Amino acid sequence: MTSQFPQVLAGRYEIRDLIGRGGMAEVHLGYDTRLSRVVAIKLLRSDIAGDPTFQARFRREAQSAAALNHPAVVAVYDSGEEELLQPGGASRTVPYIVMEYIEGHTVRELLSEGEAVPIAEAVEIVSGVLDALEYSHRVGIVHRDIKPGNIMLTSTGSVKVMDFGIARAIEDSASTVTQTHTVVGTAQYLSPEQARGESVDARSDLYSTGCLLYELLTGQPPFQGDSAVAIAYQHVREIPKRPSSLAADVPESLDRVILKSLAKSREDRYQDAAHMRADLQAAARGLSVAAPAADSWSPATSVMASPAAEPVQPTSSFAQVPSGASPMQAAKEAEEPEEKPKSHAWIWVLVFLLFVALAVVAGRWASGAFDNVPTPTPSPTISKVEVPDTSGQDEESAKKTIEDAGLKFAKDEVANEEVGAGLAVSSDPGKGTKVEPGSTVTVHFSTGSAMVKVPDLSGKTQEDARKALKEAGLEGGNTSQEDSATVAKDRVIYTNPQAGNSVARGTTVDLVLSTGNTSVPDVSGQDEATAKKSIEDAGLQFKRGDDVASAEVERGKAVSSNPAAGSSVSAGDTITVSFSSGAATQAPTSPVTIPKNLNGKTVEDATADLKKLGLNVTVDYKSSDKVDANKVIGTSPKAGDQVPAGSTVNLTVSSGKDGDNNNNNNNNQQQPGNPNPGGGGANNGVG
Structure with a gap:
């Protein structure tokens, strides 16, 4: 600590x-005793704390950053000034953030190693920067x-933009960059307008972001030189x-994205x-x-420095060059050490002024200022055509507009959230560009x-589903089949990703089609009413089967079904459900006496x-002409006899009078459990 x-x-x-330590401030680890949290504290260096320019810049950083509340911007919690005692006993007010x-x-x-980063990582970093800039510009x-x-x-991979120390409100940016017309910023990332000492706006930040993206993808900035002025000239x-x-x-x-962001004219960015x-x-x-x-970005499209712009003055704030020892924490955002002007920087100033002078001469020549000088008669030239504006058409x-201008029309599509689908977003070359007659102009239409x-x-057929996906800007993928109780065969049951999900345009969507069959639901443990509803809800028919003894399933609850649960069956098939009759009756171990009251009972009873x-x-x-049909005549063994448990008892049952045999036969065929409906059998000892 200082x-x-x-x-x-x-x-x-x-x-x-x-x-952390930079050209303007020192950053310390700090602790907020009131809120019990770790913070970072930036203090203006005491040796420059008396300079009104640095004080204003430092205060502006606090105000600018405090006005921003966004996940991609380092948050400012507090700021103020503290009276510090200087060597010799004097005191001085030092601002802090x-x-x-x-x-x-x-x-x-x-x-730091001068190597490029993977494309996906570079895109993620720059997207985070653009998130922050979109918010700050707004x-x-x-x-x-x-x-x-x-x-x-951050350690979690998030992007944080820091150091709003030279940020200005947009409405104040029409003024010169500083009161002394010096250039503020870091040479490798300066926009052309900053290098010329002109006003800046949001598009100036996008130029610098393009420089950042360029370096991430290639390992080097777009322009390099042995002095800040040389680099500024290249910008x-x-x-x-x-x-x-x-x-x-x-x-x-x-390439196209980066070169558009690095256009010399703000209108082209x-x-x-x-x-x-x-x-x-x-x-x-x-x-x-x-x-x-x-291909459209060529030296012929570069913008010459305006003669009205004041010459670039190399200053320490202009020449901030990153140091090799950068801090390890997000709050270590002290400015990078400032590079001192090199002793031969004045040579570059003269070179730059020479080019400005040449620009002035060229401008005056073009305006006719030297018309008194005889010149050769120029050869006939073909006048160029200006690309018309097709935006929103x-x-x-748009095709008619382009062709009416004597140009050829071509079409391209781009994703755009602000322009309606099917309407023109932009053109290549851009509107207002002078081109040869008959040149091709590609109009970009929004998707x-x-x-x-x-x-x-x-419910759609596969053909209709794929057509709908194409119309939505998506691709039809693989198909698979599943049973469905409600969707007809070969119709879509659902998609993957599912309907309603937001996905990137061009995403492949898989289709799940119905087999036309349905799966038998599992009704185990359900009562008859519930099981019947489950079966019918699956598009199937319910039938009650024989009761079965079960020690595990409560009496009256479903034990099993035929076909079994999970089986694939056709819609409308009948499912037979068996229910529990309770635990099986324990067979007695002692002899069993044949009941005497069976005669005259129905065979079922x-x-x-x-x-x-x-x-x-x-x-x-x-x-029998004495016993009604389907009533017991006798048993074998006889009533009152004792037999071992599990023995078989034969019942002799009346089939009615002899003259009723045919009728009885028909009736007997309807009796449950009747193995011999055709008529009398052996007496089996019954008289």
Whole structure:
């Protein structure tokens, strides 16, 4: 800890170890004694605390960051000023900021080896930065210093943008960058307008973000030089190499996104962070993007420095270059050490001024200022055609607009959440661009949001389902089959992902079709009414089967079904359900006496009585003019005899009078348990 700092700020913030030092401030680990939490504390260096410019910048950082409440922005909890005693006894007011403390490391550390990071990781990092910028721009704040050292990656992989020390409200950005017209920012990530000392806006941050993405994918910034002024000159005049020329794994679509973000003219860049993020994520998924082809970015399209712009003045704040020793925590966001101007920087200033002077001369020549100088008669030239604006037009209208201008029409599709599906988003070359007559203009039409909902395809045929998926911007995938009680054969039961889920455009959706069969439901343990409903709800018919003895299943509850539960059957099939009659009657171990009251009973009642005694029963029929049909005439063994348990007793049952045999035969065929409905059998000892 620096000796002049007090132990506690504002009576609550304990200052602990120094964890970061930069050109303007020192960052300490801190502890909030009131809320019992670890914080980070940034203090303006005491040796510059008396400079009004640095004080204003430091206070502005506190105000800007405190106005932002977003997961991708390092949170500011508190700020203030503390009177510090200086060497010699003098005191000086030093501002401080209390911030969120986060475990992690900066992107500068990630790039310290000069190697590119995987494309997916680079896209994730830059998407997080664009999330933060979309929010800060929406509330009116331009960061103005997006660079690897100001981007933190937390231990959980989240992105945090920090150091709003040179941020300004957008409405204040029309003024010069500083009161002294010096350039503020880090050379490798400066926008052309910052390098020229002009006003900045949200698109300036997007240029710097493009530089960041370029370095993540290639391992090096888009422009390099041996001085800050040399690098600034390249930002103003030079076109960077395609990232794919330095890293073979970078696809052409990412080339397009990066080069559009690095356009010299703000009008040619992405106009907001949301559109840049949408294109970036579309490119990462292999989808088409709104950015023009990389071929269209050539040195001829670069923007010469405006003659009215004041010359770039190399200052220490301009020349902030990342140091190798970056902090390990998110709150260690002290500015990176400032590079001192090199002794030969004035040479680059002269070179830059020379190019500005040449630009002025060229401009005056073009305006006719030297008309008194004789010039050769120019050769006849073909006048170029201006690409018309097709924004918001449907395909038919856009095609007519392009062809009416003497140009050829081509179509492309891009995902866009703000422009309705089927309407033009942009063109390549862009509107207002001068091109040769007959040139091809590709108009990008919106397919709608990059995310689409899976449609409900239930009950559709496979052909209709695949057609509906294509219309929704999705791909039909594999098919499988399942039983369904409610969906007809070969119709869709459900999809995977399921209907209503939001998925990326182009996602493959699998179809599950009905076999036309249904599965027998498991009715075990259900009473008859419940089992009947379960069977019928499955599109099947219910039938009650024979009761079966069961010690495990309560009397009256379903024991099993035929076909068994889980079997695949056709809709409408009959399912027979057996119910429990309770535990089986224990057969007596002592001899059993044949009851004497069986004669005259119906065969069913007599059979039931004998079975209750643990006896088995057989039946013979005999004609009789004395005993009614289906009534017991006698038994064998005789009534009163004792037999072992489990013995078989034969019942002789009347089939009626001889003249009623035919009628009796018909009746007997309807009697349950009658094995011989055709007439009399052996007497078996009954007289």
